Amino acid sequence: MNQESIRYFYEALRDTDLSVVKSLVKRCIDEQVHPIDILHKGLIRAMEIIGQEFKAGQIWVPEVLLAARNMHAGIDLIRPQLLKDKVRSKGKFIIGTVKGDIHDIGKNLVSMMMTGAGYQVIDLGIDVPRESFIQAITDEKPDLVGLSALLTTTMLEMKDVIQYIRQTFSTPPKIIVGGAPVTQSFAREIGADGYGEDATTAVELSNRLLLRGENG
Numbered sequence: 477m478n479q480e481s482i483r484y485f486y487e488a489l490r491d492t493d494l495s496v497v498k499s500l501v502k503r504c505i506d507e508q509v510h511p512i513d514i515l516h517k518g519l520i521r522a523m524e525i526i527g528q529e530f531k532a533g534q535i536w537v538p539e540v541l542l543a544a545r546n547m548h549a550g551i552d553l554i555r556p557q558l559l560k561d562k563v564r565s566k567g568k569f570i571i572g573t574v575k576g577d578i579h580d581i582g583k584n585l586v587s588m589m590m591t592g593a594g595y596q597v598i599d600l601g602i603d604v605p606r607e608s609f610i611q612a613i614t615d616e617k618p619d620l621v622g623l624s625a626l627l628t629t630t631m632l633e634m635k636d637v638i639q640y641i642r643q644t645f646s647t648p649p650k651i652i653v654g655g656a657p658v659t660q661s662f663a664r665e666i667g668a669d670g671y672g673e674d675a676t677t678a679v680e681l682s683n684r685l686l687l688r689g690e691n692g
């Protein structure tokens with residue numbers, strides 16, 4: 477995919493007509509573009525441009541909301557292909573966007589890629605209070621927990637959630653974190669077991685962490 481196709485994706489995310497993004501993604505699928513490329517080189521790249529414009533004050537929340545709606549519709553179309561090679565469950569994974577934060581596109585992608593990689597995924601949604609993470613861990617006994625945060629304010633909430641989990645359980649699940657403002661060093665600082673910069677890394681990281689756990 478080239479510079480021009482990014483422009484099509486950008487325009488499709490900005491369009492009030494949902495059918496524009498749908499037909500663009502369908503056309504890419506018909507032309508045998510790999511779904512991972514549609515995702516990373518098309519949809520995510522276009523959303524990055526929208527993020528930059530939002531930051532610069534060139535567009536506003538309603539336009540970003542519209543882009544998020546369109547992005548979800550595009551992802552829905554490639555989901556079946558991304559989930560095609562499903563294998564038996566590798567482990568149980570609970571994920572949520574932490575309290576105060578309603579961004580869910582990245583979290584949903586991580587959920588989807590983890591499902592595709594064979595994990596049983598329990599998605600707690602957005603704006604999840606720490607008590608809900610504790611309750612879900614108690615009920616579901618997951619191998620891994622994923623925390624997502626997109627705001628510099630809510631990434632601090634991750635630290636509290638991790639502390640709370642570690643205080644509550646004598647053998648806590650592995651905890652991984654991610655989201656645009658999160659970094660490897662921040663993850664280490666708040667006591668996470670790992671940091672994933674994108675959904676593919678989340679899968680690789682989870683595979684690695686669970687393998688290490690099994691080997692003691």
Ligand code: B12
Pocket residue numbers: 520523524526527528530531537538540541544576577578579580581582583585586621622623624625626627628629652653654655656657671672673674675676677678
């Ligand atoms: C879409 C969007 C919105 C939409 C969200 C819609 C939705 N359903 O999610 C709406 C309009 C609701 C919104 C609202 C707000 N937003 Co906003 N938003 C964005 C935007 C443009 C894109 C985010 C996105 O979806 N990216 C695409 C996905 C695929 O990427 P991602 O989320 O980073 O996820 C990937 C990785 O980070 C990673 N990952 C994510 N989670 C996890 C979890 C784990 C465990 C792992 C391993 C990996 C991982 O994998 C994902 C896939 O590759 C960003 C800009 C940006 N650059 O991030 C701003 C941005 C995050 N928003 C911002 C702001 C300020 C806000 C508001 C406060 C605006 C306002 N004035 O109201 C509100 C806050 C609402 C709230 N309480 O949460 C700022 C944050 C600034 C800051 N420093 O904190 C940003 C950075 C824009 C900016 N540059 O100013 N926003």
